[in-house]
Structures are given as C-alpha cells and as structure tokens.
C-alpha cells in the first residue's frame with residue numbers, strides 16, 4: 019500500500035496531463051511560459067486573493083516573503099514548535115531568530131495562548147525585536163486566524179500564513195492561502211496540490227508587493243532581467259510544472275471532497291481507539307496528513323509495527339519538536355513553554371491518506387488499529 023498514492027492520481031488525469039506537457043514541449047517556453055501566468059491567475063482566483071506569485075518551492079516562497087519584508091538580524095520570528103523546518107529556516111538564513119511556541123493539544127496548531135506568552139517573554143528580555151508570526155496550517159488544518167489576527171494587531175506583528183499543507187482547506191468560508199498579511203504555499207508532489215517536482219507560490223492582495231516579489235524572484239530585476247535594482251534570487255516555477263498544476267487545480271475541489279469522505283470514515287471508526295484530528299467548526303481541512311494520537315509511545319509503536327506487518331506504511335509528521343532539532347537545540351534563546359508538542363511527538367503517527375485511497379484499503383487499516391489499540 020502507498021502512503022500517498024500519486025500513481026493512481028496520474029492514471030486518472032493522464033490524458034489531460036500528457037496533453038498539457040506536450041503543449042509545453044512543443045512550445046519550448048520552458049521558463050515563464052504562458053502556462054505560468056495562466057496558473058497564477060487561476061490559483062489566485064481559487065484562493066480568493068488578488069495575486070499569486072509562483073516560485074521554485076514552498077521554502078523559496080517563504081524566503082521571498084522574509085526578503086520582501088526586510089526580515090533580518092535582531093528580528094524574532096514566532097512559529098509553532100511543531101512544523102517543518104522550512105516554515106522558519108529562510109528567516110534564519112537572513113539572520114533572524116526563530117522563537118518556537120507550543121501547539122494546541124487538540125488542533126496541533128500554534129497555541130495563541132503560548133504565542134502571546136512567548137511574545138511577552140521576548141519583549142521582556144529585550145534582546146530581539148518581535149517582528150513576525152508564521153502560522154502553519156498544520157497537516158492541512160487551518161490555524162486559528164481570528165485569534166492570531168488579534169495578537170498580530172495587538173503587538174504590531176506581521177502575520178504570515180504557511181499554507182504549504184493547506185491548499186484546498188478553508189477557515190470560516192475563506193480558503194487557506196488568503197490569511198495574514200501574506201501567505202506561502204508549496205507544490206511539493208505529496209502536498210494537497212502537488213506538481214511533479216518542486217514548486218511554490220506567494221499570495222498577496224497588495225499590488226506593490228506583487229511587483230516586489232516578481233523582482234525578487236528574478237535576481238532583483240527592474241525594468242527587465244538585466245536591469246537589476248536589488249539583490250534577489252533565482253526562483254521560478256517551471257512552465258512544465260505550471261502546466262501540470264493547471265490540470266490538478268481543476269480537480270482540487272473534487273479531491274478535497276473525497277478527502278472529507280475518507281476522513282469521515284476514519285474518524286467514525288477510530289474515535290473510540292485513538293485521538294482523531296480535531297477540526298474547528300466552520301473549517302474544512304485538506305488532510306495533507308491524517309495524524310492520530312495513541313495512548314503513549316509504546317502503544318503508538320506497537321500500532322506502527324502491526325500495520326507494517328500488514329504492509330501498511332505509517333510516517334511521523336514530525337518526529338521532533340523544532341526546538342529539539344540538533345540545529346536549534348544548542349541555541350541560547352528558546353523560551354518555549356508548554357509541553358503539548360512533546361506529547362504530540364510521543365504519541366502521534368500518520369496513516370495512509372490520499373483522495374484515491376480505496377475503501378477496502380481504509381477498512382484494512384481500520385481493522386488492524388481496532389484489534390491492536392485499547393478501546394477508550
């Protein structure tokens with residue numbers, strides 16, 4: 019069994035995708051071909067923002083954002099203790115200080131309460147200047163933007179949405195990618211909207227920001243590529259990837275609906291055995307991953323072993339809190355309070371999930387868990 023079945027999706031869309039790829043091959047506009055602009059337009063429309071600026075990866079999208087806002091030395095960037103390092107890594111590259119905040123035990127997203135504690139602690143110490151919050155739609159579950167907006171406003175912080183796992187998800191009727199001052203996403207193949215290589219995008223409603231981002235992604239271009247007016251990077255979405263994404267975007271909404279059905283089945287079958295994902299009312303998750311919590315590490319590992327024996331893969335998203343990663347654990351300044359991230363890492367594991375996971379496969383997974391886990 020595949021953890022995320024990309025082959026099945028390709029088989030389903032093969033005709034459409036192959037036609038699009040051939041159009042690009044025949045047109046030979048491999049960099050910034052017409053498909054890139056078309057995709058950006060359709061993506062912005064789908065998310066409900068004015069501009070989508072595509073780029074080379076989700077990590078680059080975040081880097082472009084940090085560069086555009088001039089984030090650097092002395093700045094404190096707040097992000098959840100449970101995320102992928104790319105949420106904050108580009109800010110570190112620019113010299114900023116990551117401040118990791120504990121997660122909410124139910125949603126696994128950044129806890130607004132612990133975020134505010136961390137901001138106050140940084141303010142009190144006075145070494146770093148609170149600058150931005152990176153909110154992550156962790157595993158495709160939208161962060162609590164109402165509360166996060168309030169905190170960002172109260173402390174005059176930039177709110178950045180890392181929607182790498184949240185494409186197709188929504189929060190109170192608005193699509194992920196449209197929250198905060200600016201948002202980033204990734205088209206890594208296994209993300210809810212994935213291409214066949216690396217890709218990413220930035221979302222903004224600000225016309226000036228769109229121009230700045232488009233300059234930064236092409237070596238700080240001015241009027242053209244050889245009129246360089248600032249230091250930028252080289253980060254563009256390949257035309258081939260844009261062509262593939264055009265096909266996939268058209269099917270995204272259907273896939274999000276399929277994801278709700280599978281999650282609904284898992285929820286009802288597993289809720290008496292494990293802690294299932296908690297999605298706020300008025301929210302739709304994209305279920306980039308379906309992660310559950312066992313009673314403790316021992317039960318979690320036993321479940322993973324039993325599933326493995328049946329040929330069912332499981333993955334830990336993610337095994338280690340950010341502040342305990344080797345790269346950060348020696349830092350002198352990690353005022354992360356709370357222990358929810360630790361508990362999450364001790365108990366969680368993700369089971370196979372993709373829009374085309376068959377009911378038979380779902381049943382097999384559920385059966386192994388039901389006969390192995392303790393009924394609660």
Ligand SMILES: *Cc1c(COP(=O)(O)O)cnc(C)c1O
Pocket residue numbers: 075076077078101102104105154180182183203204205206216217218
């Ligand atoms: C995947 C991911 C990224 C980075 O995206 P890439 O396209 O792999 O560079 C950033 N943040 C989160 C939360 C992610 O899951």
